[in-house]
Amino acid sequence: MAVGERRETVLRVIVEDYITGAVPVASKAIVEKYGLKVSPATVRNDTAYLEREGYIIHPHHSAGSIPTDKAYRYYVELIGEDIDFPPVEEYLTSYILKEAKEGLEQWLKTVAALLAGLVRNLVVITSPKPVRCRFKHLDLVSLHDFMALLIVVLYEARISRQVLSFQRKVSQDELTRLANKLTLAYAGMTSSEILAKKEDLSSEERRISECLAEVITAEDKLEYGEPHLEGLYLLLSQPEFTSSPSMLRILEVLEKEDWLRTILRQEFKRGEVKVVIGEENPEPALQHLSLITSQYGQPDRASGIVGVIGPKRMDYAKTISSLTCLSALLSDAAVEYT
Amino acid sequence: MAVGERRETVLRVIVEDYITGAVPVASKAIVEKYGLKVSPATVRNDTAYLEREGYIIHPHHSAGSIPTDKAYRYYVELIGEDIDFPPVEEYLTSYILKEAKEGLEQWLKTVAALLAGLVRNLVVITSPKPVRCRFKHLDLVSLHDFMALLIVVLYEARISRQVLSFQRKVSQDELTRLANKLTLAYAGMTSSEILAKKEDLSSEERRISECLAEVITAEDKLEYGEPHLEGLYLLLSQPEFTSSPSMLRILEVLEKEDWLRTILRQEFKRGEVKVVIGEENPEPALQHLSLITSQYGQPDRASGIVGVIGPKRMDYAKTISSLTCLSALLSDAAVEYT
DNA sequence: ATTTGGCACTCCTCCCTTTTGATTGCTAGG
DNA sequence: CCTAGCAATCAAAAGGGAGGAGTGCCAAAT
Incomplete structure (x- = not known):
């Protein structure tokens, strides 16, 4: 040799x-x-x-x-050149296919917990979200005489709600009529399209439209859906964090939550798994950890992020292969929600 | 003396x-x-x-x-006899009143984080949820020829979604017609009422109705909404948990999540703050901690739980008064969503 | 040029002892 | 019933080797 x-x-x-x-x-x-x-x-x-x-x-x-x-x-x-880990794939697939009756978010949590147990580290997963939300349907429910609850349904089965106040008394009947009218008028539009559509609207209609656009814009701004964390216990069980100060440091970082943006702001290519090791990370608080992340879903439609956070000394082979496999499976599952 | x-x-x-x-x-x-x-x-x-x-x-x-x-x-x-803590009240009130544009869940998280910082311990809060959900509106979105996404809107602005398959091809037009018909037919009903209403329904209508009742029943079964945890870092910073094994023990318990049921299953009286100290707790894993919990909202309508988890050596006076005050404020805020 | 055995040196870890200081329990006297 | 004083107790901190694992380097062998 x-x-x-x-x-x-x-x-x-x-x-x-x-x-x-x-x-x-x-x-x-x-x-x-x-x-x-x-x-x-x-x-x-x-x-x-x-x-x-x-x-x-x-x-x-x-x-x-x-x-x-x-x-x-x-x-x-x-x-990276020749990674191949068939057992992981089978293990994940068998569990993932029994998609839950308990709703998407709960199912994602289960999937994350499963992956966490597999790679023995912290897993973060976000629910799939389109880059640009499109309006689907709205409901108005009267609260008091001058107030109503606006319920907005977007494509990809996303929902948001907002309390709305009016200058004058508005009855539930009138609200229902308004809701139907605006649902029809704005079907399939993005927030900017709704704002651009300047027809002659009543004072109430304008108020609702503005609020609607605001809600959709807020959804657009969220780069990803609510993140779920699973396996914190596993991450902190790693020998590098046995001393309680270093454990607390991690917890502090995780609760601040800015680190998440760092992860989610990355540029992803379709199907690619990203590995960020220690000081390669711009965020100082994460420089003694490694992140392995991947995007799932369709970038043009809804997509989410799934990632593993562990010590630099983590099992890269296993984690990368698990993540590759999982993100493909999630992409398939996400198609059903399109 | x-x-x-x-x-x-x-x-x-x-x-x-x-x-x-x-x-x-x-x-x-x-x-x-x-x-x-x-x-x-x-x-x-x-x-x-x-x-x-x-x-x-x-x-x-x-x-x-x-x-x-x-x-x-x-x-x-x-x-317990003469507790009075005005500064807390003012502090909380001033923040809480600027209710968020970011949606209920996000706002609850903010409130929880605020309380956590105040009492320097872990705070758990659940979103308000009615005991018996009532149907408000449904939407059907075609996915493939044989599959559709069912979106269910309930009162108190709750939402759920479910994938649904049919025996035959169903177009989006037909789905829309079905959705409108069933929304009208079932408005305001509970799951059992929907199941009881046996009119002559088409095969598809029956399929949707069953799925709808199933979704509502699932919501009813959740005793409370998704719980938010804030202040884990603060809890684990307490001197009793400085040793890393004891820290891990706590984390392990918290991730298992069964402990939550123990907390939430308690009987609450209106406005009452419950204190469970150490071994008074039936759950062995929590017997070296104390829980202070309170219910907010209207028990007959939507209600949620807010609680503080800390070492037995926690500031009971401050925590009880903060919680009393906060639960009253949350109840007021919740009225708006009724 | 590369490999190897040998040896001195370094530094961590573990365990044992001692010291220090704080605090109680007890007893006898106020 | 209270107090002063004193011996006893124990944790935590500080000290001190002994042991051992492992490297660095040099000189000899391949």
């Missing part, structure tokens, strides 16, 4: 061993566990080289090697 | 001091901080008595006193 080739093997072994074991990998262990035909001293020469190149570091002088972000990146590119 | 009276003072002081400080309370500290006119030795006689009676324990021989569940219960009954 050529020197360069062995170095690559050593690096791969270090990454894989550290992923499963979470302890620094010693030269002796590398030789023994993987049956290399060289002595530990030789491996030490290689690790010295890898350290110079920035692939590994030693937590202290007489400790084994642990991979750097660069090493994980190298590893991910390496395995 | 009579002996019995002083003992009560000593107990109250121990509870209050332990609530704020989280460290065992020494006899000397009791005398000094609260300016008692007796010596530490005298207080020690009192604590010896209180220990015999089961109100306090000592974590080890040469440590101060910490209250037992019995002591907290005594304390809660004591303060």
Whole structure:
């Protein structure tokens, strides 16, 4: 085996061993566990080289090697070429197909929990949402004399509600009439189209139309649906977070919720799984974690995000393959809601 | 001061001091901080008595006193009589009144986060939900030739959706006609009323009606709306959970979610705040915590639960008063959605 | 040029001991 | 019934090796 080739093997072994074991990998262990035909001293020469190149570091002088972000990146590119994990696919499929009677959101939570258990990390999933919402139907329910509840139904089975007040008394009969009229008038429109359609409207009709457009705009602004988190317990059980301060730091970050935007703002290509390792992440609070994310659904129609958050030392092979498979399955399922 | 009276003072002081400080309370500290006119030795006689009676324990021989569940219960009954906390009320009111444009659920989350910050513990809140849902409106959207999406709008602005399949091709026009007919036929009915209404229905109409009743029944079964949790970070920052195993134990319990039923299954009286301390809770996993819960809304119409979960050593006075006040405010706000 | 065995050195971890300081329990006297 | 004083108790912090795992490097072997 050529020197360069062995170095690559050593690096791969270090990454894989550290992923499963979470302890620094010693030269002796590398030789023994993987049956290399060289002595530990030789491996030490290689690790010295890898350290110079920035692939590994030693937590202290007489400790084994642990991979750097660069090493994980190298590893991910390496395995990216031929990833194949049939058992995961079968396992997921069998569960996912019994789509729930309990509604979409509940089902997504179940799916997320399933994936979390599989990859033993935190899973975040958002419900599918179109980029540009289209109006489908509205209802008006009288609350008091001057107030009504506006219920807006959008395509992709999304709904929103808003309280509305009028200058004068409006009866339920009148509200129903207004609702029917406007439902007909605005069917299939986006928020800007509704605002653009300037016909002669009564004061109440204008009030409702504005409110309607506002509601749809608000929906448009949400880049994704409400995110569900599952497996927090699993993430925090990882050995890197055993100390309570580091656990609290994670929790604090997760509750602030800005991190989510960071994840969701990414550009996705169809079917692609994105891997962001440690300091590759622009968000400092997440730089000691890795994110693996994927988009599902049809980008032009409704789409959502499913992602896994774990320590940098996470099982990239398994997670990437699970996510690839899951996002394909979810895309198929989402077609039914189109 | 009579002996019995002083003992009560000593107990109250121990509870209050332990609530704020989280460290065992020494006899000397009791005398000094609260300016008692007796010596530490005298207080020690009192604590010896209180220990015999089961109100306090000592974590080890040469440590101060910490209250037992019995002591907290005594304390809660004591303060229950004249609780008054105006600053909380004003603080909450000012924020809550700017009701959100972002929808009910989002607003509830904000309220929960606000309360969590105030009481520095985990807050759980459920969206208001009527005990018996009434049908308001339905829509049918064609998916494929044989499949449609059923969108059900209920009173109190609740919505649910369900995928539906037919034996034969059904066009969107036909679906719209069916939707209008059934919306009219079933307006205001509960699930059982819908099932009872046996008129001569076509095969498709029967299929939809059954599905509709099923959806409403499912909503009825949910005792409360989707719960929101806020302030997990605050709860786990409490000194009793600094060790990572105890933190993980809490997280594990919270993710299992069965505990929620325990909380929500309680019987509530209008406007009442319930306090469950430690082992008073039937659920073993929660026996090292205290729960303070309250119902809001109108029991006959929509109602929800708001509760605080904290260590047994939590600020009962502040939490009870905050919750009393908040639940009243939420009830007022909920009226608008009736 | 690469590999290897050997050896000194480093640094972490574990365990044991000691010290320190706080606090109680008890007893005898006010 | 209260108090002062004192011995007893225990946790937490600080110290101190001993042990051990593992590297770095050098000189010799391949």
